[in-house]
Amino acid sequence: MAPEPFSFVKSSSLDYPVNIRIIDLEGEEKPLRFSTLLDYPKLRHIGSNQSPHSDLYVTVQVWAGSKPLTVAVQTAYKSFRAERKWNEWLKLPVNYSQLPQNSRLAITIWDLSPTGGKFYSPAHAIPFGGTTLPLFDEDNQLYKGRQKCRVYRHEEADGSDNSGTPAIVMRKRAGSRKGAQVLEDKDAEELDRLEKLFKKHELGEIPRVDWLDQMVFREIEKRNLAAGKSSKKGESSKEGESSKAEEPGPSYFTLNVEMPRFDFPVVFADHEYPPPPVSSLMHLSSSQSGILKPPPEFRLGPGIGGMDDDEGYGGRLIQVYDPEVGARDNPAESKHRRLVRSQHRNGILDKDLKPNAKVRDELNLIMSYSPTHILSPEEKDLVWKFRYHLTGKKKAVTKFVKSVNWQDQAEAKQAVQVLGKWTDIDVDDALELLGPTFDSSAVRTFAVERLRKADDKELLLYLLQLVQALKYEHIQPDSDHEVAQDSSLARFLISRAVSSFVLGNYFYWYLMVECDDKSQDQPEEIQQLYNKIAYDFMVELVKQPGGKETRNTLLRQAEWVAILAKISGEVKEANESMFKRVERVKHFLADPKNELVTIDPPLPIPLDPSVEIIGVAPEDTTVFKSSLHPIRVVFKTTSGRKYPILFKTGDDLRQDQLVIQIITLMDNLLQKENLDLKLSPYKILATGISAGLTQFVPSMSFQSIASKYRNNPALAYLKQNNPDSHGPLGLRKETLDTFVKSCAGYCVITYILGVGDRHLDNLLLAPDGHFFHADFGYILGRDPKPFAPAMKLSKEMVDCMGGSTSEHYRQFKQYCFLAYSALRKNSNLILNLFSLMVDANIPDIKLEPDKAVLKVKERFHLELNEEDAIRQLERVMDDNLNALVPVVIDKLHELVQAFRA
The missing domain is CATH 3.30.1010.10 (Phosphatidylinositol 3-kinase Catalytic Subunit; Chain A, domain 4)
Known part of the structure; x- marks a missing residue:
């Protein structure tokens, strides 16, 4: 038999304020004798001594860990006649999700007195009685429904963990064994049982039967009255025995309160906090010791850490994670690595050491790893052992730098000497060495030397990322000397920017955006750093001829x-x-x-x-109709000629600027492979964090084209602008070729970058056949619409090619495969560019900066060979082409836009 399903809610997910309803006060006590009032004049002016229905008010405060969590909240003034009944809900300034497990409500009933009480009591008020109600029971469930709270006369509520005013007291029978909790007599036991049943009835756990319910309610009232009379007899007998008449006999006041009811049980659950970052006192980069290690997993033995342990300290074990220990290597492994490397540190034979066939294959596998791959200790030792052999292989330099223990001065010194003998490396490896995980100034200088060989046109492709890489340089923004003395990268960029106006133009505006970024995500020292670099750039510029x-x-x-x-x-x-x-x-x-x-x-x-x-x-x-009204x-x-631009205020264009820069770079990479896909990335420049310029390209959106032409709208639009009765599909061959190629290029690029929110309004078509995308507000797989396709290949695009069975569509797929293969070969360069943008405050990167590079890497499918990767891309294209959801999304978007218009 299958168990019944059980549902509950965690308190950490309950963002609802703590509420409690103060219902009424039950109970009586014998009034003080008149002689006592004469002997103690102060007592005669206390409200409860003047009338059994005197005015009282209640305050409620949340406590935890023997300390108050909130200020006290009190009931409104109410004049009582026959009974003390408030029936008022109080809202406390704390949510259930913020409550610790040992939270409790300290409830104090205040009596009025003209002389006042102790110095910490409210003016003209003394405590009538107090009670402390825990918010979670012994099963860690939140109390709900009505609660009877015992009131401790003349005492203020004690909210400490070992409270002296507990609301719920389990009475023990004399002579019972330790821990056994048994009620004193049968009448009290029966009343307690009926009270529990009454609460279940209120919560709807017992079905309602009106005629039977009325009989039970009357029986409960009789038993309560009988219990009250018996308690009075007990009080009078005790009072006769007492020699002091100043204080009344024992009182049994009960405060009835009500807690909110929820559909499901609410179980205490604390927030799960991520491991803290590595302490700045022990700054380790991934080039030194790998990554931050997760907390060790362990299991508690039987009887350990339970809440009901009678022996030991009790309570639960708390896992404390020390980030410095988590980042530090295993001492045994570290000693082993030092011993292994000591054999190959100063050995003369190391320079002539050659790997055999098996080791050579292992080294080739290591060199094929992507930039995000973490080397194991054994792989690092192998690279170090054959470091001299690898100096002739340019792709091995980043793996070698990751294998060096830069904390060991002797090893670091020899590593710098080996780097000096390395062959010329590629730009993608140089960019990786300038990333946030490499903090050795010698390594960064080595990378800058490779960049010096790049011409201005190539350098412009990476300038945006190189400006971001300045954040990882060892620059002191508050020092008096120039930044060029601190950073080889800053010295290089300034020297190239002052000698080329085009480079200097973009370098200046990239710096201005960083100086303008005063958000919380941009530390003040980083802003000061860019201010200093911009100042030094201007100073150096003036020194040049024509500067x-x-x-x-x-x-x-x-x-x-x-x-x-x-x-x-x-x-x-x-x-x-x-x-x-x-x-x-x-x-x-x-x-x-x-x-x-x-x-x-x-x-x-x-x-x-x-x-x-x-x-x-x-x-x-022209002024556009969008919410920001760009002009x-x-x-x-x-x-x-005329040059049209769009100027937009109120929008952060840095993400669009990044995407356009990556598209421009990919177009350059494809053309190096003799693959011209007729890409036309328009220019974007952010002039601040909320303003920027965009090149305006004359074109029409697919949505506008579809509203103007009914049958095969894209083809009709191109025919109108490029008619040719002898050409394919009735238009010029060059126009159709441009359309097919540009569609292939943008489909692959937007798939790799995970561009989202694709609809017919941001798919644009120029009159000469150039197809392109606009509006890159969602990248890296983010999309505001559910079930969005991984690649935007609309029916209108395929119909313009002649349909999915046409020769032009077959050519389109071939161009997609060629472009995907060519970009996969340069995946390291693209991944390294994204890694340099991790701290650039790009919205979609900022959401999960540690996963941004991995999201791009996933789209390359580097774990597959080229043939399988192409098959995977083909499946993505076929799934998108045959899917119904993208068509529905486009129709819904069209309806929404028509409604707004």
Whole structure:
């Protein structure tokens, strides 16, 4: 027989404030004698001594660990007539998810007294009685429903762990064994049983039968009255025996409260905190000792750590994780490694040591590992042993650096000597050595020497990441000397930026964005570091021939951006119609005071410094209908052409800028493989953390094309712009070839980058057949829509090629396979570029920075051979093409956009 399903809720997931309802106060006590009141005048003015229904109020406070967690919350004033009944819910300023296991409610009933009580009591109030109710029972379940709390007369509630005012007291029979909890008499036992049944009835655990319920309720009332009378007799007999009459006899007041009821039992569960980062006192990089090790797993023996242990310290075992110990190597393994390496540290024969066939295969396997792979201690020892042999293999340099124990000065010194003999390495390995896991200045200098051989065009492809790599240099931002003295990378970038205006233009704006980032994710010392680098760059620039003019040009660019930001901000905030917004922008641009009508001398535009603008064309201005209302401004250039741009305020364009940079790099890599896929990545430049420039490419979205043409809309659009009755599908062969190639390129690239939120509004088509994507707000597999496809291959795209059985679609798939294979060969370069952007405050990388590189690596499927990887890509394409969900998502998006319009 299968067990019944059991459901419960963890308290850590219950984000609901603690509530308690103060119902009423039950019980009586014999009034003080008149003679006692004469002897003690202060007693006659206390409210409860004047009337059995005097005014009282209740305060509730959460305690844990013998300390208060919250301030006290009290009931509103209420005048009692026949009974003390509040019937009021109190909300405490703490959620159930924040409660420790030993939380309890300290409930105090306050009596009124003109003379007041102790110094810590409220003014003109003394405690009538107190009680302390735990929030979790012995089974770690949250108390719910009605509770009868014993009131301790004349005492304030004690919220400590060993409370002297417990609300629930289990009475023991005399002579019972230790720990056995038995009620005193049969009447009290029967009352307790009926009380439990009554609570179950309230919670709905017992079915309701009206006629039977009324009989039971009357029986319970009779028993309660009988119990009250017997208690009074006991009190009077004890009072006759007592010689002191100043205090009344024992009172048995009970406070009835109610806790919230939930559909499922609420069980205590604490938050699971991740292991803390490695202490800054012991800064270890992954090139030294690997990664942060997880806490060791162990199991408790029988009887250990239980809550009901009678012996020992009791309580539960707490696992304390020491990050320094977690990051440190096993002492035995470390000693073994030192002994092994001591044999190959100063040996003369090491330089002539050659691996046999088996070892050579092992070394080749190690060199084929991706940058994210962690070498085992045995693999590190093998690389160190044959370090001289590997100096002739450029792909082995990163594995060698990871194998060195940089804490050992003798070993580190010899490693630097070996690096000096290494053959020329590739750029992707040099970029990996500049990442956050390599903190040796000698290693970083070695990587910079390789970058010196790159020309300006190649360096521009990686400049965005190299600016981010400055965060990992040993630069003191508060020092008086130049950063070039601290960092070989800073010295290199400044020297190349001052000698090339194009490099200097982008270097300047990349630095300005980092200086503008004052968010919590950007430490203040990092911001100061970039400020110092920008200052040193300007100082060095002025020293160059024509440097003052270049510096003035960069300052003019900043003023030009500020002017556009001003009008863009006004348009975004203005509550006007689209016509008035456009007129506002045109009037602003045409105003001579803003110095945009004529720009003299010509100004290189920051987005593309090879283009110089001489003025604005206000009549071509447009304001878009999106929420941020970006403006399209058209400028006249020195070549006689017009250059349209989009300026957007209120949006962080750094993620779009990164994606466009990676697409540009991938296009460059594909062309090196003689594979021109007609990619046309438009330019994007973030000028701040909430503003930027975008190149405007004349095109139409697939959504707009589909609304204009019904049958095969993309093909109809291309036919209208490039008709050819003798060409394939009725249009020029070059146009169709451009469309097929660009579709293949963007499908593969957006799949690798995990670009999400793909719909027909951000798939664009230029009149000459160039297909491209826009709006990269979701990358690395993130998507706001459920069941989103891994690759966006819409029906409109395939229909334009002639259908899924056509020759052009077969060519499209072949281009996809060729592009995927070519990019897989350069996967290390792409992964290293993403690893340098881990701390760049890119939104989708910032969510899970430790997994960003791994998400890109997963799309390459490096664990498969080339043939299997291509088959995997083909399955992704076929699944997307035959899926119904993408079509439904596009239709829903179309309906939403139509509703907004």
